[in-house]
Amino acid sequence: MKIVFQLFFTFFKIGAFTLGGGYAMLSMVEKAVVDKKQWIPSDEFWDMIAIVQSLPGVFAVNTALYVGHRIAGRKGAVAAMLGAIIPSIVIILLLATIFREYRDMPVVERIFKGIRPCVVALILAPSLRMIKSAKVTWKTAIIPIAAVFLIWWCKVSPVIVIIAAIAGSLIYALVMERKMKQTAKKEAEP
Amino acid sequence: MIYLQLLWVFIKIGVLGFGGGYAMLSLIQHEVVDNYAWMTTTEFADMVAISQMTPGPISINMATYVGYTAGGFGGSLLASFALCLPSIIMVYFIIRLFMNKKSGSLMTNLLKGLKPAIAGLIFAAGLSMMNAQNFVQIGKGENNISIVICVLAFVASYFFKANPILLIVLSGAVGFFVY
Structure with missing residues (x-):
């Protein structure tokens, strides 16, 4: 039972004090779980993170669930997840209440008039960085362009676009898988 | 009714939200601003700014904020819970049954193929916020x-x-x- 509480407080601390979202939380989780508490060996941790990263959903929650489950089963998973999200919920509830109260004040409105265009830039920049890291070529550039065109211009629901993309990627992943198997076979045969 | 809508919207986002908080942002924007009109585009931009400046996962911050705006305190808890629900199911069943190294490489390849489309999704979300209101x-x-x-x-x-x-x-x- 003690370990369940420890899990809760470890993730609570990370959830309460890490700015910058799920990926920033990851290095804090590593420090706590691998280095300090030594709950999970480093190589196993990173192997699992590679898989957890490719799953949909909240990355920090997936990580907390996996770490909690690995260390203390179901109770551990729930404790770690609650620890990771409760600080967010409390802080946002407080801020949202305050912000809705004071939003119409001229000072607040002036500040947010400056912030809104910055938010747009902070959304556009990582999407372009993502295209760069995905190694998009002139041939595959059609995929992001089509996605932008469909959602922004044709007002197609992003839900439909992402489902179509999942179907396409699944075919791609299966083909890659087969190719890898075939080359492995060829290498095995003399 | 509003609770059912919040539950459905955020479960959907939890299932389809590949690629982290920003990818979810475009899904949230579509549902919250276009579909259900729980927020104006200005409120949405303000919410994104607040979610980014606050500690914790950005998508949980956004879910809490949207839930609170649409359905008060109960709505905020429900939206955050709904967003986590698919993850809970996945970690219990998928990770335990299928997540060995072999199917792990399939998932990694799947995400690799998805990345360009997700980037487009995020870019479109940014573009549609470039309007006279913001x-x-x-x-x-x-x-x-x-x-x-x-x-x-x-x-x-x-x-x-x-x-x-x-x-x-x-x-x-x-x-x-x-x-």
């Missing part, structure tokens, strides 16, 4: 400070990887002194 007097020539802020923040973020929180604070200061 950009003060856009195109009128006399006051293009919004565009200047956007371009400078983009350059700082894309080329110099500037801290997003710092950029938000700075542009808030610019807004305070200019408007």
